[in-house]
Amino acid sequence: MKSKPEVLPVRVIGDKILRTKALDVLDDSEELQEFIQDLILTMYEDDGVGLAAPQVGKSLRIFVVDPYWYREGHEKNPLVFINPEFKEFSGEDIEDEGCLSLPGIYAKVPRAERVIIEGLNEKFKKIRFEAEDMFARSLQHEYDHLDGILFIDKVAPLQRAMFVRKLKELESGTDENGVNIKRKEHEDN
């Protein structure tokens, strides 16, 4: 057994796992619990507000979100979702998004303003949230990762044109096995 969680390498666009539909989680296990702790730690260490399992190389339907932790007066409160499902979408909203798998790229993405989501938490207990604003947005963003969808897929073509070069540059880091691990020089430039 591992003594403490570790930071996992984050996959960058070009990595084939980011475009693969993830599989349902079937069983709990010690290994899975350790992975969830690693996922949570990696999200915070990389200054993310959400992170999905495929982004760290595991094709499972799990993500973690904590949309407000970096704000003044907020404490860390990671919410783990296993096999999540949306029950309702309402309203419309367009806001800037970024993604740890798309370092340096930000764009306005249309999303539902409010959602209802159900799933299991890390203890495999049923959970249900009615979310809005940034919380709803991060749930939709992370959920998309489980289906191999990235936020750039939802951006208007004109806006997309502005970061085509950056995308190509990021994708060029992909190795012959279809793996593209985030490098230091990718970060925020």
Ligand code: CO
């Ligand atoms: Co993302």
